[in-house]
Amino acid sequence: xxxxxxxxxxxxxxxxxxxxxxxxxxxxxxxxxxxxxxxxxxxxxxxxxxxxxxxxxxxxxxxxxxxxxxxxxxxxxxxxxxxxxxxxxxxxxxxxxxxxxxxxxxxxxxxxxxxxxxxxxxxxxxxxxxxxxxxxxxxxxxxxxxxxxxxxxxxxxxxxxxxxxxxxxxxxxxxxxxxxxxxxxxxxxxxxxxxxxxxxxxxxxxxxxxxxxxxxxxxxxxxxxxxxxxxxxxxxxxxxxxxxxxxxxxxxxxxxxxxxxxxxxxxxxxxxxxxxxxxxxxxxxxxxxxxxxxxxxxxxxxxxxxxxxxxxxxxxxxxxxxxxxxxxxxxxxxxxxxxxxxxxxxxxxxxxxxxxxxxxxxxxxxxxxxxxxxxxxxxxxxxxxxxxxxxxxxxxxxxxxxxxxxxxxxxxxxxxxxxxxxxxxxxxxxxxxxxxxxxxx
Amino acid sequence: xxxxxxxxxxxxxxxxxxxxxxxxxxxxxxxxxxxxxxxxxxxxxxxxxxxxxxxxxxxxxxxxxxxxxxxxxxxxxxxxxxxxxxxxxxxxxxxxxxxxxxxxxxxxxxxxxxxxxxxxxxxxxxxxxxxxxxxxxxxxxxxxxxxxxxxxxxxxxxxxxxxxxxxxxxxxxxxxxxxxxxxxxxxxxxxxxxxxxxxxxxxxxxxxxxxxxxxxxxxxxxxxxxxxxxxxxxxxxxxxxxxxxxxxxxxxxxxxxxxxxxxxxxxxxxxxxxxxxxxxxxxxxxxxxxxxxxxxxxxxxxxxxxxxxxxxxxxxxxxxxxxxxxxxxxxxxxxxxxxxxxxxxxxxxxxxxxxxxxxxxxxxxxxxxxxxxxxxxxxxxxxxxxxxxxxxxxxxxxxxxxxxxxxxxxxxxxxxxxxxxxxxxxxxxxxxxxxxxxxxx
Numbered sequence: 001x002x003x004x005x006x007x008x009x010x011x012x013x014x015x016x017x018x019x020x021x022x023x024x025x026x027x028x029x030x031x032x033x034x035x036x037x038x039x040x041x042x043x044x045x046x047x048x049x050x051x052x053x054x055x056x057x058x059x060x061x062x063x064x065x066x067x068x069x070x071x072x073x074x075x076x077x078x079x080x081x082x083x084x085x086x087x088x089x090x091x092x093x094x095x096x097x098x099x100x101x102x103x104x105x106x107x108x109x110x111x112x113x114x115x116x117x118x119x120x121x122x123x124x125x126x127x128x129x130x131x132x133x134x135x136x137x138x139x140x141x142x143x144x145x146x147x148x149x150x151x152x153x154x155x156x157x158x159x160x161x162x163x164x165x166x167x168x169x170x171x172x173x174x175x176x177x178x179x180x181x182x183x184x185x186x187x188x189x190x191x192x193x194x195x196x197x198x199x200x201x202x203x204x205x206x207x208x209x210x211x212x213x214x215x216x217x218x219x220x221x222x223x224x225x226x227x228x229x230x231x232x233x234x235x236x237x238x239x240x241x242x243x244x245x246x247x248x249x250x251x252x253x254x255x256x257x258x259x260x261x262x263x264x265x266x267x268x269x270x271x272x273x274x275x276x277x278x279x280x281x282x283x284x285x286x287x288x289x290x291x292x293x294x295x296x297x298x299x300x301x302x303x304x305x306x307x308x309x310x311x312x313x314x315x316x317x318x319x320x321x322x323x324x325x326x327x328x329x330x331x332x333x334x335x336x337x338x339x340x341x342x343x344x345x346x347x348x349x350x351x352x353x354x355x356x357x358x359x360x361x362x363x364x365x366x367x368x369x370x371x372x373x374x375x376x377x378x379x380x381x382x383x384x385x386x387x388x389x390x391x392x393x394x395x396x397x398x399x400x401x402x403x404x405x406x407x408x409x410x411x412x413x414x415x416x417x418x419x420x421x422x423x424x425x426x427x428x429x430x431x432x433x434x435x436x437x438x439x440x441x
Numbered sequence: 442x443x444x445x446x447x448x449x450x451x452x453x454x455x456x457x458x459x460x461x462x463x464x465x466x467x468x469x470x471x472x473x474x475x476x477x478x479x480x481x482x483x484x485x486x487x488x489x490x491x492x493x494x495x496x497x498x499x500x501x502x503x504x505x506x507x508x509x510x511x512x513x514x515x516x517x518x519x520x521x522x523x524x525x526x527x528x529x530x531x532x533x534x535x536x537x538x539x540x541x542x543x544x545x546x547x548x549x550x551x552x553x554x555x556x557x558x559x560x561x562x563x564x565x566x567x568x569x570x571x572x573x574x575x576x577x578x579x580x581x582x583x584x585x586x587x588x589x590x591x592x593x594x595x596x597x598x599x600x601x602x603x604x605x606x607x608x609x610x611x612x613x614x615x616x617x618x619x620x621x622x623x624x625x626x627x628x629x630x631x632x633x634x635x636x637x638x639x640x641x642x643x644x645x646x647x648x649x650x651x652x653x654x655x656x657x658x659x660x661x662x663x664x665x666x667x668x669x670x671x672x673x674x675x676x677x678x679x680x681x682x683x684x685x686x687x688x689x690x691x692x693x694x695x696x697x698x699x700x701x702x703x704x705x706x707x708x709x710x711x712x713x714x715x716x717x718x719x720x721x722x723x724x725x726x727x728x729x730x731x732x733x734x735x736x737x738x739x740x741x742x743x744x745x746x747x748x749x750x751x752x753x754x755x756x757x758x759x760x761x762x763x764x765x766x767x768x769x770x771x772x773x774x775x776x777x778x779x780x781x782x783x784x785x786x787x788x789x790x791x792x793x794x795x796x797x798x799x800x801x802x803x804x805x806x807x808x809x810x811x812x813x814x815x816x817x818x819x820x821x822x823x824x825x826x827x828x829x830x831x832x833x834x835x836x837x838x839x840x841x842x843x844x845x846x847x848x849x850x851x852x853x854x855x856x857x858x859x860x861x862x863x864x865x866x867x868x869x870x871x872x873x874x875x876x877x878x879x880x881x882x
Contacts, residue, residue: 008683009709012617012651014561014583017713047511055507059500066496070488070696105546105700108723116582120455137720141557142455176453210453242449255511257727259546268450272458279578280721281550286698288726 016141032365038397040319041365043186043340044388046311047255054299061294062287073286075277076270077103077262080293085248085262087296092218093232094246094264102270104277105284107216107249107261111138113280114177114212114245114263117272119144124168124175128156130343130372130381132186132214135179145173146374153334155192156180158199165207177210177245178203182230184217184339187372187383191337194227201234204243210269214247216261219305221338222313231264242266250292252340253305258288311387312340318391319384322398328406333384340387343369346380350408353379358407364400457582473806479838481760482806484627484781485829487752488696495740502735503728514727516718517711518544518703521734526689526703528737533659534673535687535705543711545718546725548657548690548702552579554721555618555653555686555704558713560585565609565616569597571784571813571822573627573655576620586614587815594775596633597621599640606648618651618686619644623671625658625780628813628824632778635668642675645684651710655688657702660746662779663754672705683707691733693781694746699729752828753781759832760825763839769847774825781828784810787821791849794820799848805841 032039062069082098089096104110111134119125119142127135129148136146147164149156161178168175178200182192192200204211213230228236231246241264249261263273277283295301319342323333333344346352353368369381386394473480503510523539530537545551552575560566560583568576570589577587588605590597602619609616619641623633633641645652654671669677672687682705690702704714718724736742760783764774774785787793794809810822827835 009651012559012649013713014557014559014564016561017558017716042513044513048508050507050511052504052507055511056501056504059504060497063493063497063500066491066493067489068698070491070496070698072483072485072692072697105722109721112721116455117458118453118455120457123455134719134723137716139720141717141720208453210450251513256513257509257511259722259724259726272454275458275578276582278575279549279580279582280553281546281700282575283700285700285726285729287732288728291728 016143031360037360037363037365038389038393038400039365040384040386040389040394040397040401041367042385042388044385045252045256045308045340046388047257049308049311050255050304054295057298058291058294061298062290065290069287069290071286073283073289075274075283077101077284078286078289078293080297081260081289084293084296085264088248088253089246089264091302092215092248093226093228094235094241096241096264099267100241100264100270102263102265102273102277103284103289104247104261104263105281106251106256106259107214107247108134108138109277109280110247110249110261110263111135111212111214112141113273113276114247115139115142115144116276116280117269118176118210120174122173124173125177125179126161126164126175127179128181128185128188130187130369130378131179132181133367133371135214136372136374139179144176147175148373148375148377151185151188151190153190155182155185155190155196156200158196158203161200161203165203169207175207175209177212179212179214180230181214181216182218183215183227184220184336184341186217186339187341187367187369188343189334189336189339189341190343191227197228197230197233201230201237201244209243211244212247213244216247216249216252217339219253220309220312220340222309222316224337240266245269253301253308254292254295258285258291260284260288260292309338312338315386315389315391315394316342318394319386319398322395326399326402328402328409330409331402331405340385342384342386344382344384346382346405347409348380349412350405351379352382355404355408359401359404362400362404364397364404366401457584472801478801478804478806479830479834479841480806481825481827481830481835481838481842482808483826483829485826486693486697486749486781487829488698490749490752491696491745495736498739499732499735502739503731506731510728510731512727514724514730516715516724518542518725519727519730519734521738522701522730525734525737526705529689529694530687530705532743533656533689534667534669535676535682537682537705540708541682541705541711543704543706543714543718544725544730545688545702545704546722547692547697547700548655548688549575549579550718550721551688551690551702551704552576552653552655553582554714554717555688556580556583556585557717557721558710559617559651561615563614565614566618566620567602567605567616568620569622569626569629571628571810571819572620573622574808574812576655577813577815580620581815585617588616589814589816589818592626592629592631594631596623596626596631596637597641599637599644602641602644606644610648616648616650618653620653620655621671622655622657623659624656624668625661625777625782627658627780628782628808628810629784630775630777630780630782631784632668638669638671638674642671642678642685650684652685653688654685657688657690657693658780660694661750661753661781663750663757665778681707686710694742694749695733695736699726699732701725701729701733750779753779756827756830756832756835757783759835760827760839763836767840767843769843769850771850772843772846781826783825783827785823785825787823787846788850789821790853791846792820793823796845796849800842800845803841803845805838805845807842 121143231244246264330347367383369378562584672685687705771788808824810819
């Protein structure tokens with residue numbers, strides 16, 4: 001039996017497949033479930049917090065409508081879950097109606113359907129740098145031009161966004177939307193300041209484009225006051241949502257295993273999304289929709305979210321404390337007020353991707369930063385998740401990680417001393433550092 | 442508050458959205474759930490047959506692993522469900538391994554991911570005429586050229602497929618795959634003969650392309666002997682599957698509400714599918730996967746499929762009997778040996794789309810034929826589903842439908858007599874028949 005030649009059908013594949021890379025996080029998943037590994041890599045909520053009894057209650061409730069739960073449903077979702085979403089969005093400050101909401105198979109499908117609706121090859125997207133890797137994957141299928149805009153601790157910098165828009169205009173690139181994760185951004189953990197939200201809306205009007213507001217973490221706030229969504233700010237200005245396409249998900253306020261999210265947008269856009277959804281997967285799971293409806297209608301869902309926030313707050317604190325305690329002084333990190341992630345920046349000569357196997361060998365894992373950029377940036381950065389692992393393990397994980405980083409720093413120190421004194425350091429080690437050494441000033 | 446102008450953002454939409462039409466079936470769903478309507482339109486299995494107790498047993502089993510059920514899963518699916526699929530494919534005559542199987546969010550997502558992997562704009566697809574409307578929707582997002590090949594009662598005609606391939610070659614169209622639903626085809630209800638399966642494989646080798654074998658209904662056979670899948674025939678010839686990409690689904694042998702299917706293909710292709718899946722929806726629902734695993738591992742799933750077949754066989758018989766009893770003589774239909782659908786062809790001057798509102802007014806619904814073609818064909822055809830409605834209602838539905846058709850035929854008869862005698866018939870009625878009257882010989 002001949003071995004299959006992996007490249008045998010290259011001439012048959014679409015061009016787009018060549019531009020799509022696999023997500024480092026997802027590829028790592030097998031390794032990360034190895035016992036003993038402290039994984040700060042995933043973006044996993046803590047689903048154990050839900051409890052078996054609560055799960056059983058939901059199942060029993062859904063069982064009463066089992067024939068519907070097992071059947072195909074409407075393309076845009078069941079009415080009951082749309083009612084739930086109207087309530088959730090109300091809690092986020094957006095007043096809305098059933099018909100403005102469209103159910104998707106997780107927030108991820110929302111990204112895919114919006115991209116499918118707007119992007120021709122070569123169209124531009126303005127997004128944060130770094131940005132959510134899954135969004136880059138979804139967008140890549142439509143071969144756009146990604147333009148990263150730098151952030152500071154108040155999120156995407158509007159003046160820099162304007163520069164990018166001007167540049168695109170000069171180059172004849174049609175920018176279709178600005179993509180932002182305004183709250184506790186994935187991966188950077190920063191939150192877009194209120195006045196900047198208004199400035200982005202103003203930019204969208206001026207350049208006549210759409211804003212894709214991706215808000216999975218908005219309710220996971222541990223401190224400080226909630227900021228208005230871009231959708232609600234547009235509603236305040238206009239009386240209605242026109243150019244903000246809002247993505248929500250149940251993955252963080254209920255559970256990702258049900259794969260349910262939603263798009264909130266004006267009818268013209270939802271009509272296109274509807275057509276795309278039919279081709280993508282016909283409809284989302286009735287079973288999942290009915291479980292969620294049952295939970296949100298019969299339980300204290302706000303109480304559940306508060307309970308999650310208590311857990312995550314404690315773990316975030318554990319992570320920030322451990323970072324302060326263990327990290328060498330040239331390592332910097334963000335201080336998220338909510339969400340799931342801290343973003344750490346190492347000295348520019350350290351390649352976090354190249355360092356990962358060494359970290360895993362020490363039983364700690366993270367996501368290297370380069371996956372959060374369409375281009376070549378972020379190599380000396382990493383995303384650290386604090387939602388999934390208990391506090392004592394987080395502390396131990398950060399301790400181990402600090403050791404790995406310190407070893408890398410010392411290796412470089414000794415290499416530099418070595419080359420100054422003319423001795424021959426290991427060529428392999430030199431090669432490993434080579435790609436980043438040009439950057440180090 | 443200003444009304445939203447639906448065309449306001451037309452300049453922002455992608456070109457592909459213009460080529461995508463909404464599926465008539467899906468758009469009709471709201472109407473079809475109206476009490477009193479006998480809907481022969483959907484492609485719904487009978488999920489009531491599953492039973493509340495069986496559903497509860499599954500839920501209780503899944504509850505024991507609730508934290509995993511609620512969590513993100515691996516991109517390609519859980520190992521337990523892949524084991525189930527290996528068993529199911531064994532029952533379909535394909536011997537396979539976990540690693541050749543990839544989980545999708547329903548069979549529909551399989552279509553989308555395969556299209557995403559292979560299609561650049563303008564590439565060709567050979568498929569049956571008529572073909573599954575959902576496949577046309579999935580493909581349309583990638584803007585291919587659809588080439589329908591006629592069928593007879595033994596399925597797609599290979600000589601006609603060869604002609605299309607030759608024509609494409611001359612026109613410089615790169616045909617990427619042949620798409621076929623070999624068993625009890627949706628919508629035509631016909632089954633591809635065994636020797637034709639071999640001929641299609643031979644064509645695929647000769648023209649160096651892939652065969653997309655979509656087999657949701659293979660196990661729903663009411664009579665006659667099972668035919669080997671194209672995947673198993675290739676395996677027989679080659680020792681392995683190389684150019685057959687096989688799509689399976691749990692929608693018909695378990696339930697569509699869980700939205701789970703699979704792709705079976707060689708590793709090079711699955712690698713591309715994996716990348717596409719990450720962008721599309723990250724992973725399929727663990728909850729759904731665990732329910733299915735529980736059912737297939739702990740229950741007599743073959744017994745359940747047999748039970749479904751008993752139900753569907755009786756309903757198919759009821760439909761065929763009623764068609765024979767009630768339909769005017771110029772109406773023809775197929776005799777499916779399994780599956781969910783009968784395809785009926787009306788006199789060429791009747792437009793089944795134009796006739797639908799009249800049928801719905803009489804409380805019976807079907808899917809007009811034109812949605813099953815990329816072009817302009819099938820207007821005088823309809824798809825009739827027999828799986829969802831009880832036999833006595835099927836009989837009544839066909840009786841009502843026959844009345845509507847007879848009225849149309851009589852209307853035309855009187856219009857013809859009217860125009861011969863110079864009288865003025867209703868202009869509205871004339872206009873309604875106009876588009877098809879050119880075709881009537």
